[in-house]
Amino acid sequence: MNWVDEAFGDPEFGEGRWYLNPKNHSRQMYKVKKPGEKPAAFGSDPEAQSGRKMGEIMQKRFTDPEEFEKLVKEANAMKEKSPFQIGQVIPLEEAKRVAELSYPVASMSCICRIGARGHEERNEHEYSCTGLGVGMLKWERWPERYKGGVNFMSPEETKEWLTKWNKKGMVHIIMTFGGSYVGGICNCDYPDCGMIRNRVDYGITPGCLKSPWVATVDFDDCNGCGVCVQRCQFGAIKFEVTTEKTNVDQFKCFGCGLCETACPTEAIDLLDRESLPALKEVW
């Protein structure tokens, strides 16, 4: 079991997975102010704090690389007390289960792509990120504050929308916004997604844990078309010239399932990570 499930999962719901625990969907992501209480300072929310902490640590790459490695290791080891946001890669079918569970669900523009590529998503046809839960009602009230606003979706619309981004080749990451509150499903890709980049390039794990699955290939069904190879953002698939089949390095695989959803011959399956002795602790 991974540390997020241990800390925030409930064995009675969704096989003990944290993101399928209804409790983690029912909390408010912002505090209701009590009479006489001062409003919270701008930027004092956990997300902003985690961003600042990340910024401080990332700065050390340039001034003190040894210290950088040390701080990353420490932050990773803090697990559920990690100063960073928590996120986990999940395959499409799991993201659809979240769509059934969470309310309300709204799509909105991706903050990572705006920053990394200046890429704007201006309307519901372009939005690639979702927010989950009552916090979305707050954002709806200030469309200009949250660039262009949000677009509420029914569970069925959410599933279609997730499938659309999956087809385009995006990895689904489910994430928290402060504590165990399940705050969003992002459709991500390297290098503009901060969570994936921080993990792949810098070894920062809490924001991009691997999914509870790993890909496997049935060589009898694989026709060597190579479609899956283009889908992997984690460098886990290689086309093997000798066998004329695709080859998955399961140690590198994040279990996003993008290869699986694209394979025309259904040669790829997702295996339970914990069924593989060497991988059950690899998150």
Add this chain to the structure above:
Amino acid sequence: MAVPNFAAIDIDRSKCTIPFACKKCLTGCLQSVFSVSAIKVERGRETNPNEPGTYALHAPHRDKCTGCNDCIELCPEDAITVTFA
């Protein structure tokens, strides 16, 4: 361990005034070294990207810069300098 030989990337903000509207280096860098952020925020709102000085360009991933100089060629304002020690 010595500090590695990362690129030093200087962005002249007197030349690069509307990075969110221009974004040539942002979209053109293979290594995705750059990022853009709003620096003028009024009542929690970002302002007009075509107004000089409302956004600023950064190079947060300069440790991934290879020194290919593509960004320098793409920049219409000659605002970027990339140097290796």
